[in-house]
Amino acid sequence: MALREALPGVLDGAALRADFPVFDRPMRSGKPVAYLDSASSSQKPRAVIEAVADTYGHHYANVHRGIYELSVDADARYEGARTALALFIGAPSPRELIFVRNATEAINLVAYSWGRTNLGPGDLILSTEMEHHANLVPWQQLAAATGATLEYVRITDDGRLDLDDLRSRLARGPKLVAFSQVSNALGTINPVAEITRMAHEAGAVVLLDAAQSVPHMPVDIAALGVDFLALSGHKMLGPSGIGALWGRRELLDAMPPFMTGGSMITRVTLEGTEWNEVPWKFEAGTPAIAEAAGLGAAVVYLEALGMVNVRAHERFLFERAWAALGEIDGIRRLGPSDPAEHAGLISFVLEGVHPHDMATVFDGQGVAVRAGHHCAQPVMLRYDLPATTRASFYVYNDLDDINRLVDAIRATQTLFGKA
Amino acid sequence: MDNLYRDFILEHYRNPHNQGVLDPHDLQFADSNPTCGDEMSMTLRLDEGKERVTEVAFDGRGCAISQASASILTDELPGKTVQELRDLDPRGVVENLGVPIGPARLKCALLSYKVLQGAVMGSEARWPEEADVLIDAYEGGTSP
Numbered sequence: 001m002a003l004r005e006a007l008p009g010v011l012d013g014a015a016l017r018a019d020f021p022v023f024d025r026p027m028r029s030g031k032p033v034a035y036l037d038s039a040s041s042s043q044k045p046r047a048v049i050e051a052v053a054d055t056y057g058h059h060y061a062n063v064h065r066g067i068y069e070l071s072v073d074a075d076a077r078y079e080g081a082r083t084a085l086a087l088f089i090g091a092p093s094p095r096e097l098i099f100v101r102n103a104t105e106a107i108n109l110v111a112y113s114w115g116r117t118n119l120g121p122g123d124l125i126l127s128t129e130m131e132h133h134a135n136l137v138p139w140q141q142l143a144a145a146t147g148a149t150l151e152y153v154r155i156t157d158d159g160r161l162d163l164d165d166l167r168s169r170l171a172r173g174p175k176l177v178a179f180s181q182v183s184n185a186l187g188t189i190n191p192v193a194e195i196t197r198m199a200h201e202a203g204a205v206v207l208l209d210a211a212q213s214v215p216h217m218p219v220d221i222a223a224l225g226v227d228f229l230a231l232s233g234h235k236m237l238g239p240s241g242i243g244a245l246w247g248r249r250e251l252l253d254a255m256p257p258f259m260t261g262g263s264m265i266t267r268v269t270l271e272g273t274e275w276n277e278v279p280w281k282f283e284a285g286t287p288a289i290a291e292a293a294g295l296g297a298a299v300v301y302l303e304a305l306g307m308v309n310v311r312a313h314e315r316f317l318f319e320r321a322w323a324a325l326g327e328i329d330g331i332r333r334l335g336p337s338d339p340a341e342h343a344g345l346i347s348f349v350l351e352g353v354h355p356h357d358m359a360t361v362f363d364g365q366g367v368a369v370r371a372g373h374h375c376a377q378p379v380m381l382r383y384d385l386p387a388t389t390r391a392s393f394y395v396y397n398d399l400d401d402i403n404r405l406v407d408a409i410r411a412t413q414t415l416f417g418k419a
Numbered sequence: 420m421d422n423l424y425r426d427f428i429l430e431h432y433r434n435p436h437n438q439g440v441l442d443p444h445d446l447q448f449a450d451s452n453p454t455c456g457d458e459m460s461m462t463l464r465l466d467e468g469k470e471r472v473t474e475v476a477f478d479g480r481g482c483a484i485s486q487a488s489a490s491i492l493t494d495e496l497p498g499k500t501v502q503e504l505r506d507l508d509p510r511g512v513v514e515n516l517g518v519p520i521g522p523a524r525l526k527c528a529l530l531s532y533k534v535l536q537g538a539v540m541g542s543e544a545r546w547p548e549e550a551d552v553l554i555d556a557y558e559g560g561t562s563p
Binding site for chain 1: 423424429454455456457458480481482483484523524527
């Protein structure tokens with residue numbers, strides 16, 4: 001493809017689809033799926049599926065316990081995945097990386113453990129109007145439990161965080177600022193390093209919801225300067241049921257455990273217990289061992305592609321899709337138009353057609369998109385929309401998927417009659 | 420999936436029957452579809468004995484399936500007793516749409532039913548068991 005050769009970094013999505021068994025399967029339409037819902041959950045390459053199967057098939061035993069060869073094998077895979085993921089996100093040490101089920105659990109861990117220890121009546125928690133419910137509901141619960149106040153940084157009409165509003169709220173000295181690097185509902189890429197610097201100057205601890213960024217762009221914790229970072233494995237080609245929380249060592253050391261039980265202890269008597277060191281202090285019970293191995297394989301796969309290239313690829317697809325949708329009458333696109341500030345997803349509405357109906361018509365053509373509130377109902381309220389349709393891109397997408405998206409929109413317009 | 424959007428459905432979507440809010444009313448309820456957040460309200464007037472429905476209206480915005488379902492359902496309500504509304508079979512509501520409803524859109528098809536149940540039963544109203552409704556909706560070999 002000549003176009004691709006002219007654009008260094010843009011991946012060959014069609015060739016990469018050969019790595020993903022799902023694209024071997026014809027959908028009802030007879031064609032393979034045009035999968036445009038990776039922001040919800042990504043498809044899995046063979047390397048990840050095989051890493052999970054091989055762990056269960058040939059290297060499985062419980063971790064951190066056995067003296068025998070299989071357990072040592074399982075340990076190596078589990079801890080190896082931790083090290084690979086820590087390096088992938090620029091964590092200073094794998095000891096600061098806690099395996100959890102997903103970003104939601106990571107944020108809840110901080111809310112319960114750090115939050116209930118460090119916050120009290122009158123303290124201020126700052127989140128934003130842009131957040132996924134996972135980075136919003138836990139803070140509502142924390143505020144209710146501790147008597148702390150929760151406020152939200154406003155978003156502008158074009159979907160950016162209002163930094164003037166942030167500044168004025170920071171002046172009141174919040175204890176915590178929790179925000180996302182990329183909005184799952186709008187696609188906005190937030191200026192994390194700048195916000196973090198401002199928040200630190202105000203004396204706040206910073207939690208970054210990186211569920212939508214780590215899979216799609218280079219993320220370097222050391223450069224961003226945040227204090228906590230939450231991510232999900234299933235959005236970055238890895239299995240479901242495995243995700244991670246990274247936290248600064250001194251913060252993690254001072255935090256009480258979130259869940260208690262086996263494996264997170266060093267010594268238990270009937271009178272009391274001494275906690276294990278981090279990260280194991282936060283990993284009670286048998287963890288998702290094979291899933292961690294699968295996530296490790298996903299990291300290897302993404303590193304081979306190069307995250308700079310993944311970002312360039314998605315930016316290219318975003319620019320093409322943004323322009324193509326802009327040419328269709330009755331389409332309203334949400335979020336910033338500057339591709340430097342917009343991740344590889346487009347949230348849009350079509351006049352006269354509900355997003356659910358659009359997604360159903362798309363489905364008939366094998367085009368998979370998300371329609372709904374994207375677990376970000378305050379964002380929908382902010383723009384006075386019941387729902388939007390969202391097309392999100394990943395490594396296995398290419399221009400053909402965008403053409404199919406545009407065709408599906410045209411078919412929807414024909415069916416419903418032009419608005 | 421295009422056969423979900425037969426002219427019949429689209430006609431109800433474009434020109435819904437019984438849309439609006441009755442004021443005053445005897446019964447009222449509002450609810451939302453948990454999968455998309457669409458909201459719908461329903462108001463009903465009863466006869467002097469407060470036994471039978473005389474008028475009904477629904478309000479809210481939503482997809483073609485939820486709007487057509489509400490339009491079709493509300494057409495059938497005048498003359499029915501409150502007890503008959505409580506006993507209404509959700510499978511009938513889905514069948515009356517006359518198009519194949521798959522699991523992904525079942526809540527859209529049943530939102531009006533759920534709101535009506537709320538109006539006659541209050542907060543005790545529950546979403547019907549999806550499996551029961553779907554098994555019947557699929558009978559006859561109609562595949563969505």
